[in-house]
Amino acid sequence: MLPYQVTWDLHTHLTRQLRGKTPAEKAAHLIEVGSRHGIERFCCYMGVEWNTNPDPENLRKQNDDILEAVEAHPDRMMGFVYLNPKHQAESLDELKRCVRDGPMVGVKLWVSHRCSEPELDPIVELAMEFGVPIFQHTWIKTTGNLPGESTPDDVARLAIRHPEAKLICGHTGGNWEAAIPAIRDFSNISVGIGGFDPTAGVTEMAVRELGAERVLFGSDAPGRAFASQLAKVTGADISASQKALILGENLKRLLEPVMLGKGLTQ
Template identity: 30%
Template sequence: MRLFDFHARLPSGGAADLLAAMDAAGVDHAAVCAGGLVDLDRLSEQIVDGGRSEARADNEGVRRACTASGGRLVPFFFADPYRDVAAYRAAAPRYRGLEISPAVHGFRLDDPGVDALATIAAGAGHPVYVVCLGRPGTRTEDLVALATRHPAVTFVSGHCGHTGLDAAGLNRIAARPNIAVELSGCFTAVARLAVRRLGAGRVLFGTEHPLQHPAVEVAKLHALGLAPDDLALVAAGNARRLLALEER
């Protein structure tokens, strides 16, 4: 079975650890974004209490590592809506997707900068990865509103919601066809609900490496007991379609 990790992170320092973990878990390809902008203590506080990091993502370092990977790694641009709109517009042709993070950069999904980034993503044909939070302006219903304003963009809800147990959020997402979900970090019960409520064509395998070892998420994927055709879509087919890699 081919495996395409739709969400891994690449801290500064190269891709050797990620590629080794992928090899150990049998993962063929991964979409990667800059990682390590804030430490876990601060990140966990910002998720609960709010706050903003001014740390800049090493997007160019991610792109170089992907180029050196022989095609195994696919670069995403990690954008701060408050200051990266122009940078993303200029760099978009060199990337395959966009990530925005309310947890890291402390914005609401109705911020004008978010709409500006989504408009650029639409023109570039990029999916937009975002993890919702529990605060006003960053909840699943706010992602649905964002996706409604930008119907040409496919948004990917990371971790099936911010708690890994956001079953109600799946119901909100189901009615908005340009939102898919990514499975890293969520419970198997929620992952099965995602396939049932959204259909296998809107569900993506991911790992959140290095916070999670890919082998853990591969085991979870197999534990879902999906039909072979559905498994093939979730494991790799949907990622390749969203990233326009079907012919590669």
């Protein structure tokens, strides 16, 4: 058990590495392993079988997987609705179904469409209306990104258009030394430090450049080990109070408005 009062994981999935035939069973395995590492709550998104450019039917299926997991484990699992801006109208419908009318507490965007494009605007505006954060996968690949794959610069451009939106730069762009300066001046962007190699110095740089309040722990489990991703924080040369913010207090604060509105306990 970690010596911190709150440890919430921003970034988990239900992929095939987990035991179980159903989303609820896979979530139970995720919770079992995460609990051994002191994780209390798990934000989870995308379904058991992923699609980089999902059509509306596939989007609904993937979100149904997460709804099943959340409904089976309401005190541990928190869902983010997976959307595809290429199917704008259907994505807005999914946002209403899963967040306004359902238990989900955030939005997940992956690699179908760069987040700097104007097709994102209606999605961001509705997410703001519902008071939920948007987790945007980002990467800076030396071999070149996928056509619809966003970079931290894309998130920064989105923040310029929507300075009140709660944006999360997922994976800290992979290349965190380039990503952190790209989003530094936009106070509505937090960084998720999960889902890339546990290189020494990433958390220290994020705290120094952004402030501990904008840094969020996430694992990207089961694709990444809880232990290696936690080590980015627990092994960092920062204060105990800063570690506590990153490991859970920041995420709890970010989600508090929507959770209170839904009557969800923290």
